Amino acid sequence: MPYLVVAVILVALLCLVNLVLTFGVIRRLRDHESPAGGPVPETSVRVGEEIGPFAATTTLGERVTADSLAARTFVGFFAPGCGPCHEKLPGFVNHVSGSTVPALAVVLGEGEEAAEMVTALEGAARVVISTREGAIGSAFRITGTPAFLTVEAGRVVATGLPQTVATA
Known part of the structure; x- marks a missing residue:
């Protein structure tokens, strides 16, 4: 026994x-990281693929479309209830603040926590508030956050947050 x-x-x-x-x-x-240093992007659009058409308005009233993005634009997607988004947000802000490449930040959600994200992002990038199912989320085929992409001429040319600021 x-x-x-x-x-x-x-x-x-x-x-x-x-x-x-x-x-x-x-x-x-x-926590798996891509070779570019950022999280594996939560999007089904891959490097070399075109983004879909979209039209959105920034928090400052500026109209943004797929065609109006600069020759090269860094785009970040964040959601208020996403822990990794809050972790990566300072790195995104540091990266775009020290870069000559224009940036677009998309906050997928509403509420007080979204407002805090918008406030943190507005000094560094143009900010759009949307939903995952909204025009801009659909154009980039966002399935999760955070997602970071570099777009040039309507095509994704890179994904992820550069390694030098990924953990900032």
Whole structure:
């Protein structure tokens, strides 16, 4: 009988270790970084593909369309309830503040937390408030956030946040 108790305890401990390791693997997969240094983009539009048409208005009343984006534009998508978005937001702001490439930040959501994001982004980039299903989210085929893309002539030329600021 004591052997049975010891065996059950050992199996329970093995199951517990397996559970902890599984959670570790899941966390590492969520934190998986692309070679460009940013999170794997949550978008189905890939490097070399065209973005779809869209029209949106920035928080300052400026009209933005796919055709009106500069020759090269850095675009970031954020959502208020997204923990990684809050982690990557300072890096995005640092990157676009120190860059000559114009930037567009898209906040996918509303409310007080979205307003805080908009305030943090407005000094560094043009900001659009939308939804994932809105015109701009659909044009970039956003499936999750954060997502960072560099667009040139209507095509995605790079994804991710540059490594030098990815963890800022």
